[in-house]
Amino acid sequence: MAVPKSDSELIFLYKKTNNISLIGELYTRYTSLVYGVCLKYLKDRDQAKDAAMELFEKLIETLKSHEVENFKSWLYVSARNHCLMQIRGKKGKFKEEIEALDVENHFILHPEEENAPEENFERLEECIKQLMGGQRDCIRLFYLHEKCYKEITVITGFDLHQVKSFIQNGKRNLKICMDEHG
Amino acid sequence: MGSLSNDIIKYRKGELNPEQTHALEKKALTDPFLAEALEGVENISGQELDWAISAIEKNILTKKKINRFAPLRIAAGIILVVAVVFIIYQFIPRAETIALKTEKQRPENKKEEVAKPITGSGKEGERADGKMAKGEGAEEKKKKSELIVSSTQNPTASPKRHQDQQPGSSKQNSGAEIQVEPIQQAPVENLASAEEQRSKTENADVQTTKQAVTPTGKTAGANAISSDQKKDSFAASEAGRSAAPSAKFKSIQSISGQVVSAEDGLPLPGVNIIIKGTATSTVTDLKGHYSLPIETENRSLVFSFSGFEQQEKEASSGNKIDVQMKDDVAQLSELIVTGVRLTKNENPEPVIRLAEPVAGKRAFDNYLEQNLKYPEEALKNKKRGKVTVEFKVGVDGGFSDFRVIKKLGYGCEQEVIRLVKTGPPWTPSTQDNKPIESTIRIGFQFDPLKKGR
Numbered sequence: 001m002a003v004p005k006s007d008s009e010l011i012f013l014y015k016k017t018n019n020i021s022l023i024g025e026l027y028t029r030y031t032s033l034v035y036g037v038c039l040k041y042l043k044d045r046d047q048a049k050d051a052a053m054e055l056f057e058k059l060i061e062t063l064k065s066h067e068v069e070n071f072k073s074w075l076y077v078s079a080r081n082h083c084l085m086q087i088r089g090k091k092g093k094f095k096e097e098i099e100a101l102d103v104e105n106h107f108i109l110h111p112e113e114e115n116a117p118e119e120n121f122e123r124l125e126e127c128i129k130q131l132m133g134g135q136r137d138c139i140r141l142f143y144l145h146e147k148c149y150k151e152i153t154v155i156t157g158f159d160l161h162q163v164k165s166f167i168q169n170g171k172r173n174l175k176i177c178m179d180e181h182g
Numbered sequence: 183m184g185s186l187s188n189d190i191i192k193y194r195k196g197e198l199n200p201e202q203t204h205a206l207e208k209k210a211l212t213d214p215f216l217a218e219a220l221e222g223v224e225n226i227s228g229q230e231l232d233w234a235i236s237a238i239e240k241n242i243l244t245k246k247k248i249n250r251f252a253p254l255r256i257a258a259g260i261i262l263v264v265a266v267v268f269i270i271y272q273f274i275p276r277a278e279t280i281a282l283k284t285e286k287q288r289p290e291n292k293k294e295e296v297a298k299p300i301t302g303s304g305k306e307g308e309r310a311d312g313k314m315a316k317g318e319g320a321e322e323k324k325k326k327s328e329l330i331v332s333s334t335q336n337p338t339a340s341p342k343r344h345q346d347q348q349p350g351s352s353k354q355n356s357g358a359e360i361q362v363e364p365i366q367q368a369p370v371e372n373l374a375s376a377e378e379q380r381s382k383t384e385n386a387d388v389q390t391t392k393q394a395v396t397p398t399g400k401t402a403g404a405n406a407i408s409s410d411q412k413k414d415s416f417a418a419s420e421a422g423r424s425a426a427p428s429a430k431f432k433s434i435q436s437i438s439g440q441v442v443s444a445e446d447g448l449p450l451p452g453v454n455i456i457i458k459g460t461a462t463s464t465v466t467d468l469k470g471h472y473s474l475p476i477e478t479e480n481r482s483l484v485f486s487f488s489g490f491e492q493q494e495k496e497a498s499s500g501n502k503i504d505v506q507m508k509d510d511v512a513q514l515s516e517l518i519v520t521g522v523r524l525t526k527n528e529n530p531e532p533v534i535r536l537a538e539p540v541a542g543k544r545a546f547d548n549y550l551e552q553n554l555k556y557p558e559e560a561l562k563n564k565k566r567g568k569v570t571v572e573f574k575v576g577v578d579g580g581f582s583d584f585r586v587i588k589k590l591g592y593g594c595e596q597e598v599i600r601l602v603k604t605g606p607p608w609t610p611s612t613q614d615n616k617p618i619e620s621t622i623r624i625g626f627q628f629d630p631l632k633k634g635r
Contacts, residue, residue, distance in 0.1 A: 029185045031238055031239055032187040032219065033190065034219075035223070037222055040221050052238050076214065146204050148207055168211065
């Protein structure tokens with residue numbers, strides 16, 4: 001990122017100075033992400049916009065008192081919780097989803113290491129060969145040829161959703177395969 | 183690569199090159215936050231996303247400012263409110279104190295008036311001169327006070343000057359002059375009183391001068407006293423007048439009255455009365471009486487009642503307003519009651535009675551159950567279920583066109599058809615008591631357990 005200060009540095013400074021513009025700077029790094037997540041859950045542009053604003057206000061308060069190690073993950077969980085709470089407030093359910101979310105937090109707070117599938121190419125090639133046709137092609141194009149989804153749809157003729165699910169499932173299968181042999 | 187937030191917007195807009203797109207998509211696979219965000223923004227076009235994000239960010243930035251200056255703004259707001267309240271309080275009591283002052287001033291004037299005839303000093307008169315110069319008719323008064331001053335200072339000069347102004351008063355004595363002075367003094371002291379009073383006092387002035395001229399000193403004195411009394415009453419009326427407008431500011435008046443019909447003079451109950459421009463309204467009681475609280479004057483009351491002309495009355499004209507409502511011919515004629523005449527149904531629906539077994543449905547059911555021979559195959563297979571059969575009942579009651587609607591198999595259908603054919607006769611369906619051909623559908627439940635019983 002081209003921004004000089006890291007997230008945790010900004011939070012640290014904010015706690016020291018109480019300067020809200022620091023939080024503004026921090027938040028605008030993720031505005032689209034928060035908005036996107038809110039839009040996904042609330043499915044309404046205005047509501048998502050309001051939610052994004054509310055989250056920012058919440059941030060101003062909570063960052064004063066809370067210790068936040070990984071701001072991005074924390075923001076993600078807060079955004080999701082906020083949206084789910086809002087939905088629950090409206091419909092009177094979704095409690096389960098929020099409980100399920102807490103379990104997931106563990107995973108989110110410790111995101112898997114990137115590029116793991118590329119560590120060992122030999123083993124990887126073998127595993128890729130074992131994959132099903134669509135998954136194999138997509139994984140090859142995506143990871144080895146570094147094509148984006150759109151390009152893959154043009155090359156393979158699958159539609160965007162198919163490509164996405166092939167890559168996601170293929171990646172999971174690859175990981176299982178790699179773990180077995182590793 | 184810019185911030186992740188911008189990349190999403192660019193991604194959605196299609197502004198990223200394939201490599202950047204790939205990088206973002208790859209990131210999304212390991213970053214659920216990004217993945218969900220990308221999923222979310224699929225519902226919105228790139229341009230709209232851009233707008234939405236910049237709107238949010240703009241809001242956040244303004245929020246910052248508001249928050250920073252919030253204490254100052256609140257303080258400024260409080261000060262403003264306090265100032266406004268202070269000003270309002272300043273104004274309201276002022277209106278009252280004007281009234282009080284005029285009342286207070288009155289006795290003071292009296293004292294001075296009493297004091298002056300005794301001293302009769304020339305300086306007082308001169309001071310009065312200066313103040314009076316601005317007022318209307320000041321010229322005339324100036325002359326008079328000059329006369330007075332000169333008369334007190336130099337009694338011998340007075341008759342001459344008096345003759346200039348009032349030729350008839352040749353035999354004037356100084357006693358009368360002294361009595362006149364306080365009358366003239368009054369308007370000067372009582373600056374608050376209006377010009378109206380001034381002119382009135384002036385009138386009184388002239389009157390008393392005239393009176394003072396003709397009789398002797400003693401009677402002149404008596405007259406002066408009576409003019410004093412007059413002046414008192416002026417002051418009193420002035421006080422009353424200045425007090426009246428002050429009531430305008432806050433007093434809540436009650437307006438009441440009666441609404442009657444102009445035609446026969448009978449009270450009208452239920453007439454709606456509303457203070458124009460407000461939501462305050464009421465309706466008249468059974469005797470046509472009403473009463474409304476009204477805050478400010480010069481508001482008008484609107485009287486309306488269905489079938490009568492709407493009327494508007496100025497509320498300031500008194501606190502009792504009686505109204506006569508006139509018939510509104512136009513309004514009455516607008517009320518038209520319409521009705522739709524229902525035409526009698528000349529051709530009622532034809533009465534249809536469906537065909538049924540002669541002995542009745544119940545008897546037929548019994549017959550079916552008693553005479554049913556459960557097909558062996560079906561019994562062996564413990565086949566159970568419903569068979570529905572359709573057939574036509576002719577005009578003569580004969581059966582034809584048997585059709586199986588719901589099949590069970592193993593000859594169950596045939597058994598039902600056999601039972602119907604060999605069973606009791608049916609009366610045909612009728613339309614208006616005429617037999618017609620009709621299609622009948624019957625269902626029969628096959629149950630091996632039942633049969634076993």
